[in-house]
Amino acid sequence: MRPIEWLGGRLKLLNQTELPHKEQYLDTSNYRQVIIAIKQLKVRGAPAIGIATAYGIALAGLEIKAADKASYIKQLDLIFKQFAAARPTAVNLFYAIDRMRQAVKSKNTVPAMREALLKTAATVHRQEDRAMAALSKHGAALIEDGFTVLTHCNTGQLATGVRYGTALGMIKAAAEQGKSISVYADETRPLLQGSRLTAWELSRLHIPFTLITDNMAGYFLNKGNIDCVVVGADRIAANGDTANKIGTYSLAVLAKENHVPFYIAAPTSSIDVSLKSGASIPIEQRSPQEVLKLQGVDIAPRGVHAANPSFDVTPAKYIAAIVTEKGIIRPPFKAGIQSILEEAR
Numbered sequence: 458m459r460p461i462e463w464l465g466g467r468l469k470l471l472n473q474t475e476l477p478h479k480e481q482y483l484d485t486s487n488y489r490q491v492i493i494a495i496k497q498l499k500v501r502g503a504p505a506i507g508i509a510t511a512y513g514i515a516l517a518g519l520e521i522k523a524a525d526k527a528s529y530i531k532q533l534d535l536i537f538k539q540f541a542a543a544r545p546t547a548v549n550l551f552y553a554i555d556r557m558r559q560a561v562k563s564k565n566t567v568p569a570m571r572e573a574l575l576k577t578a579a580t581v582h583r584q585e586d587r588a589m590a591a592l593s594k595h596g597a598a599l600i601e602d603g604f605t606v607l608t609h610c611n612t613g614q615l616a617t618g619v620r621y622g623t624a625l626g627m628i629k630a631a632a633e634q635g636k637s638i639s640v641y642a643d644e645t646r647p648l649l650q651g652s653r654l655t656a657w658e659l660s661r662l663h664i665p666f667t668l669i670t671d672n673m674a675g676y677f678l679n680k681g682n683i684d685c686v687v688v689g690a691d692r693i694a695a696n697g698d699t700a701n702k703i704g705t706y707s708l709a710v711l712a713k714e715n716h717v718p719f720y721i722a723a724p725t726s727s728i729d730v731s732l733k734s735g736a737s738i739p740i741e742q743r744s745p746q747e748v749l750k751l752q753g754v755d756i757a758p759r760g761v762h763a764a765n766p767s768f769d770v771t772p773a774k775y776i777a778a779i780v781t782e783k784g785i786i787r788p789p790f791k792a793g794i795q796s797i798l799e800e801a802r
């Protein structure tokens with residue numbers, strides 16, 4: 458499966474809003490279409506958003522007409538702004554913009570800048586592929602033979618655009634090592650990334666799983682059915698506080714209450730040390746219509762008020778470990794994150 462594919466001047470994206478019913482691809486050379494795809498969650502999941510952003514900027518770089526470096530950079534800055542406004546929480550989007558901004562700095566001609574953007578987008582994709590494979594391998598050590606793992610949202614190939622994933626990557630790697638693993642997958646209201654996407658990926662991987670609604674997690678944690686909880690991250694602050702799909706915080710509290718380890722799996726591109734704590738992580742507020750409708754069908758009376766924060770922040774005190782491509786970080790996270798990032802540089 459290739460959810461994100463560069464076709465040399467064109468970007469092919471698996472439209473995740475049509476899954477699991479249709480495997481439909483968006484094939485575009487227009488960067489505006491890539492921004493719309495990110496906004497509409499056709500491509501979603503923090504690392505996948507970052508990779509699509511890098512390729513989207515490379516497409517824009519091919520389109521920009523400029524006589525000199527100054528004019529090219531001026532137009533490119535406007536493109537960066539448009540991508541930055543697509544979704545606020547996943548820091549991978551801003552990481553990708555930064556990489557692309559750095560890429561053109563040392564180049565002096567328009568063709569050289571175009572070339573640098575194309576090369577850097579491919580490098581971001583390749584590095585994320587390696588990072589996800591490495592973190593999946595590290596994380597698989599936390600999943601013992603016979604474990605039942607609870608997960609939330611979708612964190613596999615679809616969410617990362619590469620061969621492995623984050624939380625789901627760990628599960629896949631553990632299964633590949635021959636461990637017998639089973640999964641409880643939260644459906645993940647309001648947009649059902651769990652039931653539409655995680656269930657689709659787990660079925661293809663032939664990993665046994667049980668789909669549950671989000672509000673059933675406490676029941677199964679309390680009954681002792683779950684050995685560990687593993688989720689991904691959209692942004693990890695310097696102290697380890699982690700923003701992830703709405704509902705993650707409740708899961709972490711329930712896990713702690715029931716003495717079940719709660720793990721975060723994320724590449725270092727999801728870490729934002731410019732933020733001291735999770736309190737400063739911007740939380741995307743999406744349309745209330747996503748709560749008022751289920752797959753396009755009204756599920757509340759007309760005129761009802763609804764809220765729709767797309768992410769929440771789990772305080773570091775609930776997290777037993779953060780799994781990255783550089784290894785597993787245990788509390789206290791501030792020092793562990795710092796030293797892992799130094800090693801990554």
Ligand code: MRU
Pocket residue numbers: 498501502503504547609610611612613616617622623624650688689690691701702703767
């Ligand atoms: O709104 P989404 O579907 O983009 O949210 C995705 C998540 O919350 C994932 O858990 C997160 O990006 C980490 S997965 C690689």
